[in-house]
Amino acid sequence: MMNSKKIEEIFQSQKDFFATQKTQSVPFRKAQLMRLREVFISHTDAICEALWTDLGKNRKEAQYAEVQLVVEELDYCIENMDQWAKPQEVPSKSLPSGDKVSSKVTHQPYGVIYIIGPFNYPVQLTFSPLIGALMTGNTVIVKPSENTPATAAVIENIISEAFSTDYAAVVQGGTEENILLLGLPFDYIFFTGSAAVGRIVMEAAAKHLTPLTLELGGKSPTIVHLDADLDKTAERISRGKWANCGQTCVAPDYVYVHQEVKEAFIEKMKDYLEDNYQNESLGKIGRVVSQKQIKNLAGYIESSKDKLIYGGKYDLENRFFEATLLDNVTWGDAVMQQEIFGPILPILSYTDVNDVLKEINSRPKPLALYVFSQDQAFAENVLSNTSSGDAEINSTLIHVGSHFLPFGGVGASGFGKYHGRFSFGTFSHQRSVLQVK
CATH class of the missing domain: 3.40.309.10 (Aldehyde Dehydrogenase; Chain A, domain 2)
Known part of the structure; x- marks a missing residue:
């Protein structure tokens, strides 16, 4: 597993890379998602084999729920992200001075994002938020679930093959590594898992006033x-x-x-x-x-x-x-x-x-x-x-x-929505910009 010094080095390298503003470019983001799609599909057999080892998922279920849904999300986001990223012109209130005013809403990436993946759908529920985070111009550290080790290894192989660690990286480990990561001042945290661990994540986020999404569960x-x-x-x-x-x-x-x-x-x-x-x-x-x-x-x-x-x-x-x-x-x-x-x-x-x-x-x-x-x-x-x-x-x-519908909880089942366009809203800050001419 990874020690605290190495984790801090990865975190700092991602902050430094984000500061170069390369991720602000929409063409750059799209190219990265296309690269991810290529590498992800090439690992289909490895994904299915790992899911069989960890969870006994048969090929048909793994192919649909863990591979196909991720590829569909990638395709949908790649096709539409240019439009979603455009500033949105909105009406303006008139000024007493009579000066002309224009108003718009822009989407800004948060910075360095921490994604904590679950064990039950370890591929889909790790890569779907990763797609949203990269689509909106962030850098990302991912910690797959330690309860599905074979799949976690494949996730690391895919991400390390597709990206440099200063852009997207995987940290393997369990509670100890998670505590180390949660102690860092991330710009956004995305967690999928139990309510018990969700409370720990939320408490850690509060120390840095870090915004977050919690995808929990409950008795449906x-x-x-x-x-x-x-x-x-x-x-x-x-x-x-x-x-x-x-x-x-x-x-x-x-x-x-x-x-x-x-x-x-x-x-x-x-x-x-x-x-x-x-x-x-x-x-x-x-x-x-x-x-x-x-x-x-x-x-x-x-x-x-x-x-x-x-x-x-x-x-x-x-x-x-x-x-x-x-x-x-x-x-x-x-x-x-x-x-x-x-x-x-x-x-x-x-x-x-x-x-x-x-x-x-x-x-x-x-x-x-x-x-x-x-x-x-x-x-x-x-x-x-x-x-x-x-x-x-x-x-x-x-x-x-469905990437056309927002997915997420309310109250004890979590908060924050993602998938498709809704991921664009979740993983970026909506900045109001008003200009007087």
Whole structure:
């Protein structure tokens, strides 16, 4: 791992390079993103192999969620950054003197940015903010997650091949290195991970009054109304829940199902699991990141044995955990006390949706909220009476992959939005410029 002197040298070299103002040039920025695209694509096989080693992600899932989404983000930003970077002319208030006034908004890079990557989608959720930071003219230090070491090594190979360290660099390590980095006066910090670590990052940022984005998580609720198409609902909830072995920050954390259709919904979920995960293998659902998390998940099952209706098996050594359903869950159960981050889906029931909304609103704001109903008015009522980072109607997870939509949390699930044009706003300072002629 890297010592404090080396980390400080990299940081200072990036400050010095930023001071040359080379990154102010939009053509320079675009050329760097094009270089990144070329190098990134050339490492596709290495990325997929590393993701299999760390998380048991099959090639299809890794290719889409970790490679394709990054390339699409690169293409979209390269195509549009010239337009986004232009000063925006805005109306001006007239002056009592009668002098003519012009007003505009410009985007200025912050300087040196620190990006802390997560383990669950270690490629996509590290490179997407990196694209935004470079697109807006910053220099960047990246620390990949130490919990996915094979992937972290590939990330370092890509960035070191594409860029010089005074422009973009990788620092490997864990808590010790993160503390060293957080002690430096970065101009912006972007963190994706748990709320517990997010608090540490925010506290460190406060010491330097450093602006930051926190992409956290939370217990994202799903509501299944009595008029929902249960076949499609079971399929779409399953796709969102079992992807990456449930280790997705916007995965459905629990499901509220209308009492009239609960039994039918459960049967549809079981049928989908039997059809798609029969003789479940590592290649279908993936690995849990650590044995410690396997034990946490097993603890939920142990404390809710009477509520287990499907799955529940696990292999500690191979970090495998079966897709699992729990029924008749209450908010007093251990599985409902924090974000699950694994392939366990608790099922609760309701008759009056207003009771559900009260429960959701009495708890920390989630990163996502999902509602399944054929009644648009019902769905809109749920959305207008709740707060979440983002939301979907009759689907799950899809919004994360759209570079046309801002992605991020609210309240306890984080703050700050990014992807596409919204990354341009996040990673640059909007400077008002007024001129009297």
